[in-house]
Structures are given as C-alpha cells and as structure tokens.
Amino acid sequence: MSAPIQKVCVIGAGVMGAGIAAQVANAGVPVLLLDIAKEGEDRSAIARGAVARMLKTEPAPFMSRDAAKLVEVGNLDDDLEKAAECQWVVEAVIERLDIKQALYARLDKVCGPATAISSNTSTIRLASLLDGASEQFRRRFAITHFFNPPRYMRLLELVTGPNTDTAMFDGVVDFIDRRMGKTVVVTHDTPGFIANRIGTYWLQHGVNQAVEQGLTVSEADAVMGRPLGIPKTGIFGLLDLIGLDLMPHIARSMTEALPREDAFHATVREQAFIRKMIADGYTGRKGKGGFYRINKGESGREKIRESIGLVTGVYEPAQTARLPDALGRDPAALMFSDSRYGQYAWRVMGDTLAYAASLVPEIADDVVSVDAAMRLGFNWKQGPFELLDAIGPARVAARLQEEGRPVPALLRAVGDGTFYRIENGARQFFGTDGAYHDIPERDGVLSLDDIKRRTKRLAGNKQASLWDIGEGVACLEFHSKMNALDDKILAVVKESVEIVGRDFRALVISNDATNFSAGANLGTVLFAANIAAWGEIEKTVAEGQRVFKAMKYAPFPVVAAPAGLALGGGCEVLLHADSIVAHAETYAGLVETGVGLVPGWGGCGEMMERLSRLPGVPKGPMPVVASVFETISQAKVSKSAAEARQMGILRPTDSITMNRDRLLFDARAKALALVDGYAPPTKPEFRLAGAGGRTGLGLAVHDFAKRGIATPHDVVVAGTLAELLTGGEADAIDVVSEEDMLALERRAFMRLIRTGPTLQRIEHTLVTGKPLRN
Structure with missing residues (x-):
C-alpha cells in the first residue's frame, strides 16, 4: 500500500x-x-x-x-x-x-x-x-x-x-x-488516448466539411452544438477556446504516431486561411480573436460580434443561425435530414461516431470509458455510443453500408440492439465480446439516476420529487427548468417534511443536474405582478417562509447538497438546512437585489444568525448587519464552495466534496451521522442596529451613488434592505423575534415588487439573462 x-x-x-x-x-x-x-x-x-x-x-x-x-x-x-x-x-x-x-x-x-x-x-x-x-x-x-x-x-x-x-x-x-x-x-497506450483521439478528429473534420459544404461559422456551430448535446461553442467556438495555434501541433503529433490507414489522416488538411489567421495573431480568445472576434467599432464603445468568412477570410457581423425546431430537438431527425444542415451533421458526426466505434477496443476496454471521456473531456451531453443509441445504431450502420463505406465491427456486432440497456434495474453495456455486462458501481458513489431506475418515487409532481436513497434517508430533488422554485416545488417540500417525519430518519436535498437551483421562478412572479395579483404574490412569499421554517425545525436532520448555482431562493434552501455538503464548484449567493428585490424566504435572518455565530466576529449588532448588508446589497456570489464558507453561507462544520460523483453519497453519510441525539435548532432572537445603524448604512449607499457605483433604483433597493436589516421600527435595544424578521422581509419584498423599476429589472433578466442597471 x-x-x-x-x-x-x-x-x-x-x-x-x-x-x-x-x-x-x-x-x-x-x-x-x-x-x-x-x-x-x-x-x-x-x-x-x-x-x-x-x-x-x-x-x-x-x-x-x-x-x-x-x-x-x-x-x-x-x-x-x-x-x-x-x-x-x-x-x-x-x-x-x-x-x-x-x-x-x-x-x-x-x-x-x-x-x-x-x-x-x-x-x-x-x-x-x-x-x-x-x-x-x-x-x-x-x-x-x-x-x-x-x-x-x-x-x-x-x-x-x-x-x-x-x-x-x-x-x-x-x-x-x-x-x-x-x-x-x-485508457490504452495509444496516440491521443481517448478524448483527444476522437475529439481532434471531430474538430478537424468539422472545419473541413464546413469549408467544403459552404456553411458559415455560425451555421456550423448551430448544427454541431446543442442539437447534438454539445456545448453551444460547437466546432469553431471550441477551437477559439482551445487556441488555433495548438491544433497543428496536436495534428502533427497524431499524424506521426498513427498508422497510414487510420482515418485520422484524412482530416489533416492545411487550410490557408487558418495558417494566415495564426500568423496574424488571430489564435482564438487568447489572441486578437479567432473564428469569432469582438469589434469595438469606430466609437470604441460599441461591441460587435464578428465571424470570419470561411471562403473570403474576411470578418463580418456574426449572424445567428437557427435550425428548424424539429431538427434542433432530435439528433436523429437532424442527421438524417436532407437539408444542408442535415448533410453537414451526417458527414461530421456520422463519421465521428463511426470512427469512435472503430477504435474500441484499441483505445479502451469498453464503450463506457469512451463515453465518459468525451462527456467529461469535451462536455458532450452524451458520449459517442450513447448518441448512437439515441440515433439508432442499426440506422447508422445501414447508411454507412448504403454509401459503400466500411461499417466498424462493433457497430455490426450490436446489430439491431443498443450499446446500453436496463436489465433488472441495472444499466448494462454491450461489450466487445458480444455480450452485455453490468456497469460496475464505484465505492462511495450514489446516483439519483440509478435510484430512479430501481424504485418508484415517494411523492412529487413535474417540478420536484422525493426518493428513497437507502439507509432510512430520503432525497428531495428539484427538476424544474434551472431548478427554479415555485409554489409546486414548495408543495413537494412541505409534503416531503411530513413523509420523512413519519417514515424516514433524515432528508437530503440534492439533484444530479448541473445547478442546484437558480432561485425563485421569476416568470411566475412577473406574471402575477403584471395582473396586479399582489395578494397571490404575498401568499407565495409567506408560504415559502412557512415551508422553509418547517424544514428547519423538523424532528429530523436535513442536509443540503448543492452543486453549481445555488442562487436566491436556492441559497435560502441551504441556509435552512442543518448541514451543507457542497460540491467544490458551488456558486451560492442571495442575489435578489439584482432584480430589485430582497430575500423573502428567510434568507436575511438566516445570514445574520450564521455570521453572528462565526468566531472572530466583533460583538454588537452593527458588524453583523453591515456584513450581511454588504453581501446582499451587492448580490455577491461565491466563486467556489470555499468562498461560500468565507462569506458565511457554509459554516465551519459544513463539508466540501471535491468529486461531483460522490456528493450524494457524502450527503447521505452526513445526514446519518446527525441522526443519533438529533434535536431541532432553537429559534434565534435578533438585536438589530435600529435607526442609528440604518443611518450609517444610508450614508454608505449615498456615497456609492455619488461615486456613480449605485444607480437610482439601487439606492431604493438598498434603502429598503437597510430598513429590514436594522429592524424597521424597532429600537436598537429591542429583541426582534424570528417571526418579526420574517414579517420585515415580507413587507420589504412586497414594497419593492410594486415598483416599476423592479418589474423592469425582472423582465430584462428573463429576456436577456443579464441584470439591468436602472
């Protein structure tokens, strides 16, 4: 050892x-x-x-x-x-x-x-x-x-x-x-191993075919991107990210190492315009630009996104290419379409899939390794063999044969079957021996996808589900778009607290998605505001507060296990958990001020309680209030779980898991460790800074406005937040209960949601995905 x-x-x-x-x-x-x-x-x-x-x-x-x-x-x-x-x-x-x-x-x-x-x-x-x-x-x-x-x-x-x-x-x-x-x-000891062997073939073939078929850079990336489960960078955007100057070196190394009969050699073609781009310093994002560049225009302030013409070698404003809906959603429909987009997809991805199939077992023992390498190394949603299953292996083989091209042995062997199947709840893969084998489970890894194949959900709707993940622990999963929270999710949270309290030992809140939760569903909030359904909005705010507090004071431990974004309401879920086991790449924050609001589901009080308990925090209400005010008013988001700990979102007792695959397992282990002797937390009481503290915060905001850092509506939002955090009408010597803090949050939230600038911010964010500074 x-x-x-x-x-x-x-x-x-x-x-x-x-x-x-x-x-x-x-x-x-x-x-x-x-x-x-x-x-x-x-x-x-x-x-x-x-x-x-x-x-x-x-x-x-x-x-x-x-x-x-x-x-x-x-x-x-x-x-x-x-x-x-x-x-x-x-x-x-x-x-x-x-x-x-x-x-x-x-x-x-x-x-x-x-x-x-x-x-x-x-x-x-x-x-x-x-x-x-x-x-x-x-x-x-x-x-x-x-x-x-x-x-x-x-x-x-x-x-x-x-x-x-x-x-x-x-x-x-x-x-x-x-x-x-x-x-x-x-991987096996072969040139380029797995990901670079297949990925470089795909990239070079994609460039060559775009040139030959007369597609623009934008069109090629629209095809070779999201419709096939590939990041929106596609071919040319990814080459800009990698660096155009790096590709000739990789190609040269692969060419020297691979036998002459390998299909890789056919992709190595010198494109004169790319050679000139590299010579002129257009090597991608690290250089002056690449296949795409940003032109600031004559004024120097206007930003125009341009793409290079693959025939002319001249930059022109990049046009957004859109595929018909039927082709943009179905990879099989796209690849077998007679359209120019379909022809490009088939020639590039069809050849890439065939190439990948021809390399097993040369580069790896099994298709599982190849798929994992392409998912994780090139961020494909599905690996080559998973994508073949989605398209139909027999259909791909038949077309290759119709075109008089070789059909890889592995593709012939799978025949009318698929490379993956579910058998007795276990996921199996098709091996090079012609038989199916169980995909081995790794110690310390627990996947919701595996659990879903084996069990029925305990409760849920289209937005959220409750699952039995073993050892007396249930898992609450959000699965709405971006895992945004709404009344339907609140209903499942409420039901989950009741079920776990009756039938389980602990609750974990997690999911297998890229993001834990991007916050409250702003679309429903804006719709209600546009029809002046203020009572319904306030009812949702109050219900969220009740549900989150019921979770906090439940008679069993609750562990939140976030990864990716945990913003706004998603961050408030974390703040109400007994413990957090966060993936290292967790980006958490109370960002409501960015859309002209304040946290409404208990986030303000929970942040103050957390910071007041941290060692080294000066005594007295003002240091804690000032710190929470700074964090929330600036909509700060951690750039890692480690930064979330520095911000006070994670406590010293919370855990960070480096490997995303191990997150759910680690969270379940933490929940079980809390079971023996568990008692719900006691309700906090707050001593806030009162009118004097509010004046101090107001002076800071006024200074920001004077320096041009804060916009007019920033001042309004910050003033409302300052009033909330300093206790409203309460004096500095008064004790403010948790219920009083929640009432202050509701009042501040409802005051801001009725303002025109806040509604403008929400609408702008929904349309553009970016904040509005008004």
Whole structure:
C-alpha cells in the first residue's frame, strides 16, 4: 500500500502545470511548483510569476486566495531535491520527448522508490516516454492526463504500463478522485488516448466539411452544438477556446504516431486561411480573436460580434443561425435530414461516431470509458455510443453500408440492439465480446439516476420529487427548468417534511443536474405582478417562509447538497438546512437585489444568525448587519464552495466534496451521522442596529451613488434592505423575534415588487439573462 499523499511536486509552470498545482492546493494539500531557473536575483521567477498570474486569471484556477498559500515555488537547478519530500511528482513540461526523458533521469536519482511519478502528456505514448528508463523508474511511472483548465474539467485519463506498481498508483488514483475531484478513465497506450483521439478528429473534420459544404461559422456551430448535446461553442467556438495555434501541433503529433490507414489522416488538411489567421495573431480568445472576434467599432464603445468568412477570410457581423425546431430537438431527425444542415451533421458526426466505434477496443476496454471521456473531456451531453443509441445504431450502420463505406465491427456486432440497456434495474453495456455486462458501481458513489431506475418515487409532481436513497434517508430533488422554485416545488417540500417525519430518519436535498437551483421562478412572479395579483404574490412569499421554517425545525436532520448555482431562493434552501455538503464548484449567493428585490424566504435572518455565530466576529449588532448588508446589497456570489464558507453561507462544520460523483453519497453519510441525539435548532432572537445603524448604512449607499457605483433604483433597493436589516421600527435595544424578521422581509419584498423599476429589472433578466442597471 502506498503512503498517503501529503505533498505533491509539479514540474512545469505553464498553463497546465500551474493549473494542476492550483488544483492540488484547492484540495488543501501543499504543492511544490518548479520550472527552469531564471537568471537574476529571483531564480524561481517563472514559477512565482505563474502563481501571481493565476491569482488574476478568470475563471480562477484557485478556489480561494488561501489555497494559493499552499503553493511553494522553486526552480529545477536549486530545488529539485525537494521533490524527494513528495509522494507524487507530476511532470508537465513541453511536449518534447528528449526534454522529458532528461528530466526523468534526474528524478530517478533524486526521488526514492516510494515516490510516484507521472506525466501530463496529451500526445506521447507511455512506451516512448519510458524508452531507456530504469526498471525502478518504470515501476513508479504512469501517464495522468489532465484536461485544461484542470480545476474545471473533470476528466483525467490514466495510462499505466506492464511494469507499473498497481498498488502505488491505486493511491494516486484515489487522491486524484477524492481530493482533486476528477473522474479517472483508464485508457490504452495509444496516440491521443481517448478524448483527444476522437475529439481532434471531430474538430478537424468539422472545419473541413464546413469549408467544403459552404456553411458559415455560425451555421456550423448551430448544427454541431446543442442539437447534438454539445456545448453551444460547437466546432469553431471550441477551437477559439482551445487556441488555433495548438491544433497543428496536436495534428502533427497524431499524424506521426498513427498508422497510414487510420482515418485520422484524412482530416489533416492545411487550410490557408487558418495558417494566415495564426500568423496574424488571430489564435482564438487568447489572441486578437479567432473564428469569432469582438469589434469595438469606430466609437470604441460599441461591441460587435464578428465571424470570419470561411471562403473570403474576411470578418463580418456574426449572424445567428437557427435550425428548424424539429431538427434542433432530435439528433436523429437532424442527421438524417436532407437539408444542408442535415448533410453537414451526417458527414461530421456520422463519421465521428463511426470512427469512435472503430477504435474500441484499441483505445479502451469498453464503450463506457469512451463515453465518459468525451462527456467529461469535451462536455458532450452524451458520449459517442450513447448518441448512437439515441440515433439508432442499426440506422447508422445501414447508411454507412448504403454509401459503400466500411461499417466498424462493433457497430455490426450490436446489430439491431443498443450499446446500453436496463436489465433488472441495472444499466448494462454491450461489450466487445458480444455480450452485455453490468456497469460496475464505484465505492462511495450514489446516483439519483440509478435510484430512479430501481424504485418508484415517494411523492412529487413535474417540478420536484422525493426518493428513497437507502439507509432510512430520503432525497428531495428539484427538476424544474434551472431548478427554479415555485409554489409546486414548495408543495413537494412541505409534503416531503411530513413523509420523512413519519417514515424516514433524515432528508437530503440534492439533484444530479448541473445547478442546484437558480432561485425563485421569476416568470411566475412577473406574471402575477403584471395582473396586479399582489395578494397571490404575498401568499407565495409567506408560504415559502412557512415551508422553509418547517424544514428547519423538523424532528429530523436535513442536509443540503448543492452543486453549481445555488442562487436566491436556492441559497435560502441551504441556509435552512442543518448541514451543507457542497460540491467544490458551488456558486451560492442571495442575489435578489439584482432584480430589485430582497430575500423573502428567510434568507436575511438566516445570514445574520450564521455570521453572528462565526468566531472572530466583533460583538454588537452593527458588524453583523453591515456584513450581511454588504453581501446582499451587492448580490455577491461565491466563486467556489470555499468562498461560500468565507462569506458565511457554509459554516465551519459544513463539508466540501471535491468529486461531483460522490456528493450524494457524502450527503447521505452526513445526514446519518446527525441522526443519533438529533434535536431541532432553537429559534434565534435578533438585536438589530435600529435607526442609528440604518443611518450609517444610508450614508454608505449615498456615497456609492455619488461615486456613480449605485444607480437610482439601487439606492431604493438598498434603502429598503437597510430598513429590514436594522429592524424597521424597532429600537436598537429591542429583541426582534424570528417571526418579526420574517414579517420585515415580507413587507420589504412586497414594497419593492410594486415598483416599476423592479418589474423592469425582472423582465430584462428573463429576456436577456443579464441584470439591468436602472
């Protein structure tokens, strides 16, 4: 059994190496970041500069500024011996075999036999890296291929060799999984591994076909995007994100490594206009632009999004391409359409799916690994074989045959069947042996999707459901659009509290979606306001308060397990839970002021109670009120769960789970740990700042307005929030009950919802997805 990983060394402070070091630090583990020595006083300037850049980079590689303090910088000439202190060394230097092998020879002398060493290479095979290496080095070496940016991309491709010490790398894999939050996919030692082998083929083929078929950049991305379950960047937007200058290097490496008969070679065509773009500095988002660019116009203030003509090479205003609804919703209808969009979809995605099918088992043991790699490495909603199932494998095979093109053996073998099926509640995959096999369950992983296949829901409607997740714990799941909260969800929350109180030991609130909850359903609020149904709005606010407090004071523990957005009402759900187990990428905040409102479901009081209990908070009402006022009035949103803890949304006793796949399991474990001896919390009482505190907050708002930071309606909203947080008519010496705080929230909410500027903000947000500063 390998020693626990307590310190990591990353060699190479470029974008990838620095990002890997940052993710190790995000896991709370010290990391040594090394690069070549630089002449001058600061010989470690390259590594030090990388850390400084990451502190300014958006999206941020560090989950908090405290994480950056765990990075120790150094250089290869003076500090390589320190690598011996580490249990794992990650090499992330330039993709040159000679440079990597020279570094390995030095590491072999410095590091003891208990130190695992891996390369982050994306193109060079393990066998080539180990050519000439000692037996001891071969035993402790593997490839651990992270994807960029390492904090946000969940995929890690693992390549081991015949001599790799399995027990040693079991410890590394466990660290990468649990502490760094990555899904580890085992790949074979082939060029480009899984994701880059298929993804690069898809990207290059997509460019070539767009040029040949005369599609615009926008049209190609509209086809090769959301209709096929691919991010809206599509082909060209993704290339801008990756960097146009990187693709020729990857293609060259793959071309040199792959046999001449591989279909990849047909995609490698030099496009003269792309060569010119790179030469002129149009390398994508990191350069002056790419296939898309932002032109500020003659005034310098107007922003015009432009795309390059694939024939002319000239930038023109980008036109939004829209597919007919029937094609935009159904990948099969799109790919088998006779339209020019259908022809493009078939030639690009049809060929890509066939290519993927031809590579199993060359690149991986099974289709499950391939699908996971493409979902997590390229953010496809479905992997190639899942997409084949959605289209129909037999239909794809028949068309390939009709066109006189080879049908991959695996596609022929599955015949009229599918690559996945459900058998006795278990999800199975079609293997290369022609038989179906259960997809293995991972220890410490619990999925609502798996639970839904095996059980019937306990309660629910179209917006929310209650599920039995085992061991006496139920899970409340929101599944409305963006998991926005409305009266239907409140009804299920209320019913869930009753059911769990009667039949279960604890409740978890979570879901498998990208976002926990984007807040209250603003559409229903705006509709009610437009018909002046003020009584109905106030009734919904009051009902939300009653339901959330019933959850808070229920006779059983409630654990909220958010991931992604937890905004507004979604954040208020967290604030009413006994405990939070948050995925590391949780972005939480009370953002109601952005739409001209204040939190109405108890969020203000809960934030004040949380902050008043934090160690180190000065005594007296004003420091807490001022802090809550700043957080809510500025609609602050955490950029990670670690930042949510710094904001007071997460308490010191709350937990952070790095791996999204483990969130529900960890939340259930936390709920069970709270069961024995559980007692509901006592109701808080508040001593607020009164009129004097309100005056102080008002002066701050007036200063913001004077400096042009606060708009006229910001002043109105902030003034209403200040009155709420300081107790309304209450004096500073009065005790304000929780019920009184809720009444203050309702009154403030109803006052603002009746104002024209607030309704304008709500409507603007619903239409554009962006806040209105009025």
